[in-house]
Amino acid sequence: MDIPLISHVGIAVKDFEKALKKYSLLIGDDNPAIHDVADQKVKAAIFKGGCCGGGARIELVAPSTDDSPIAKFLDSKGEGLHHVCIYVEDIEKKLAELKAEGVRLIDEVPRIGADGNKIAFIQPKDMNGVLIELEEFPKPTL
Amino acid sequence: MDIPLISHVGIAVKDFEKALKKYSLLIGDDNPAIHDVADQKVKAAIFKGGCCGGGARIELVAPSTDDSPIAKFLDSKGEGLHHVCIYVEDIEKKLAELKAEGVRLIDEVPRIGADGNKIAFIQPKDMNGVLIELEEFPKPTL
Numbered sequence: 363m364d365i366p367l368i369s370h371v372g373i374a375v376k377d378f379e380k381a382l383k384k385y386s387l388l389i390g391d392d393n394p395a396i397h398d399v400a401d402q403k404v405k406a407a408i409f410k411g412g413c414c415g416g417g418a419r420i421e422l423v424a425p426s427t428d429d430s431p432i433a434k435f436l437d438s439k440g441e442g443l444h445h446v447c448i449y450v451e452d453i454e455k456k457l458a459e460l461k462a463e464g465v466r467l468i469d470e471v472p473r474i475g476a477d478g479n480k481i482a483f484i485q486p487k488d489m490n491g492v493l494i495e496l497e498e499f500p501k502p503t504l
Numbered sequence: 505m506d507i508p509l510i511s512h513v514g515i516a517v518k519d520f521e522k523a524l525k526k527y528s529l530l531i532g533d534d535n536p537a538i539h540d541v542a543d544q545k546v547k548a549a550i551f552k553g554g555c556c557g558g559g560a561r562i563e564l565v566a567p568s569t570d571d572s573p574i575a576k577f578l579d580s581k582g583e584g585l586h587h588v589c590i591y592v593e594d595i596e597k598k599l600a601e602l603k604a605e606g607v608r609l610i611d612e613v614p615r616i617g618a619d620g621n622k623i624a625f626i627q628p629k630d631m632n633g634v635l636i637e638l639e640e641f642p643k644p645t646l
Contacts, residue, residue: 367531367553368560371513371588375632384631387605389509389590390598411509411560418510418553418560420588422632442633443585446513446562448531456532463529489526490517490564491584 365499368418369447370408372495374435378424382407385422394422399476403430406476445483447495453480456496460484472498507641510560511589512550514637516577520566524549527564536564541618545572548618587625589637595622598638602626614640 375381385407386392394407404423411417423444425433435444450456453472461467466485475481480498517523527549528534536549546565553559565586567575577586592598595614603609611624622640 365554366559367551367562368510368513371510373632373634381632384605384607387601388598388626388631388636390592409509412507417508420509420590440633442628443588446585448562450532456530459529463526465526484530486584489530490515490523491582492515494530 365449365451366418367448369449369495369497370419370421371446372421372423372444373442374432374439374444375422375424375441376436378405378407378422381422381424385409385420389420397476398426400426402476403427404432445493445495447481447497449499450496451499453482453496453498457482465489472496507591507593508560509590511591511637511639512561512563513588514563514565514586515584516574516581516586517564517566517583518578520547520549520564523564523566527551527562531562539618540568542568544618545569546574587635587637589623589639591641592638593641595624595638595640599624607631614638 389409391409394409397406397408399406403426405426407422409420411419423432425436457467465488467482468485469482472480472482475497479500482496484494486493531551533551536551539548539550541548545568547568549564551562553561565574567578599609607630608627609624610627614622614624617623617639621642624638626636628635
């Protein structure tokens with residue numbers, strides 16, 4: 363199966379509306395999808411990738427509560443690139459491979475992401491400071 | 505013209521060989537393209553996107569000299585996500601639009617990137633802390 367490498371790149375922002383205006387201009391898309399992701403306590407704007415079944419997206423994420431993980435990130439690091447999400451064919455297999463090489467996992471067991479796909483985060487300290495999200499690429503439905 | 509949104513995501517690393525091994529495992533690609541980009545004083549490993557005419561790539565970049573811009577980034581911020589490169593149809597037009605909105609540009613005039621396409625960087629302070637690279641999507645040859 364030939365799958366895309368990047369699902370999306372997440373950018374942490376403080377002022378959602380201002381950032382939305384700026385990135386709409388940058389990307390040339392005035393109509394990103396807006397989501398309130400309650401269980402992650404974030405508001406997100408998703409700019410579609412333009413090809414390749416959607417293509418790699420850019421997601422602006424802002425905290426919707428003071429105890430949101432994004433609020434903590436903004437407090438410690440400020441605005442900027444937050445995470446990159448890559449597609450894998452078999453998420454359990456990939457997590458096992460990484461663990462066998464000593465890579466620490468935030469999610470030992472995948473959970474279901476906003477899109478309904480299995481996702482898992484990896485410890486950034488073991489991936490050169492990058493917060494990697496794995497997402498299982500949807501299998502074709504028969 | 506329907507073009508992809510993301511060209512590539514750059515990750516700054518210190519130990520090129522170690523990072524290469526780890527990201528090869530993560531991505532499931534033991535054969536990324538390796539480039540010495542002399543004018544930017546970096547060594548790069550490029551993991552292809554897997555679809556969409558190449559798709560959005562992941563690039564590991566390590567300094568090849570002590571005065572490399574990546575060496576300065578590593579000194580001040582440490583390893584991690586460094587930049588995201590997005591495709592635009594007309595780079596001069598996009599730079600003019602951004603400038604008109606008060607966004608500061610690192611490159612007022614595009615230069616030619618490693619792939620032979622026109623590129624330009626935008627001031628991260630004006631893009632929510634994200635170093636954005638613009639790349640003009642190659643026009644179809646007749």
